[in-house]
Amino acid sequence: MADDDQDIFDSLEREASEFTKVCHLFVLLCDSANAQFQDAEIDRIRKAFSLDSYAVLDLQPGVAEKDIKMQYRKKSLLIHPDKTKNPAAPDAFDRLAKAQTALLDEKQRTYLDECIADARRLLIREHKYNLDSPELKTEEFKVEWRAKTIHVLLEEEARRRRQAKARLQEEGREARKEEEELDARKRKRDNDKAWEESREERIGTWRDFQKGRKPGDEKKKKKKMKVLG
Incomplete structure (x- = not known):
């Protein structure tokens, strides 16, 4: 090269x-x-x-x-x-x-849009603005609107959680009530079964009473018997 x-x-x-x-x-x-x-x-x-x-x-x-x-x-x-x-x-x-x-999600978005609109209405009412007030177009109002939206969403979330808690408590009360009713029905069934099972014994006792014998007389006679021889 x-x-x-x-x-x-x-x-x-x-x-x-x-x-x-x-x-x-x-x-x-x-x-x-x-x-x-x-x-x-x-x-x-x-x-x-x-x-x-x-x-x-x-x-x-x-x-x-x-x-x-x-x-x-x-x-x-x-x-x-x-x-x-x-x-x-x-x-x-x-x-x-x-x-x-x-x-x-249409439902969730509608809810959020309503909260944002509520925040705007609250600010207009608090400041005594009207819909044509020039303040509504300022950056300061937008910042305040965002902060108010957070406040509204927090309040709504707190309310939703209180309702959910109350609903759970009510469901808990209903569940306990239903459980108590089930226990009461079970006790009744057990009592009815025990009563039915002791029916023959009660009938025999009554028959003995009618004949002038008391429960236990037969056992007493057996004890008095002696072996002959």
């Missing part, structure tokens, strides 16, 4: 080596940035109020169902436990899945 050709070859090798280093560094930087982004999203999901599925998925109320599914897919691919070493990823992934399930 001529010297000029060798120089060109060596130069190209150096350029290729430098390019490989730059690419490797770029990949490392991208991985680091992606890991930071993943960690930030995992942290956001875990700090979001769990009863507000919109907050967990980082969505605004009223979005279309396709947007819910699209947002879930994007977020779940980002924080999937197989794609990050963050130990909190499984918990965040589980919360994300539960939030999507809740929003895709």
Whole structure:
């Protein structure tokens, strides 16, 4: 190989080596940035109020169902436990899945939308706003609305749990009452059986009484008998 050709070859090798280093560094930087982004999203999901599925998925109320599914897919691919070493990823992934399930359930989503609407009405009443008040469009109101929504959801959850507890207590009382009734019926059956089993004995005793004999007379006669001879 001529010297000029060798120089060109060596130069190209150096350029290729430098390019490989730059690419490797770029990949490392991208991985680091992606890991930071993943960690930030995992942290956001875990700090979001769990009863507000919109907050967990980082969505605004009223979005279309396709947007819910699209947002879930994007977020779940980002924080999937197989794609990050963050130990909190499984918990965040589980919360994300539960939030999507809740929003895709018509009954649960309607309940959440009603709580959010109640929070807005309460704030309007407290501040004596009307529906045309410019304050309703401010960021301050949105922040306050979110906080009020949390308050309403907490109150509703507490009420739901009290009702569930009262229902369980009532079911417990009914179960105990039913058990007591079963025990009472069993005792009655046992008493009736014992009474029936002693029927012949009672009849014999009555017959002896009618003949002038008392229970035990036969045994007494046997004891008085002596062996002759």
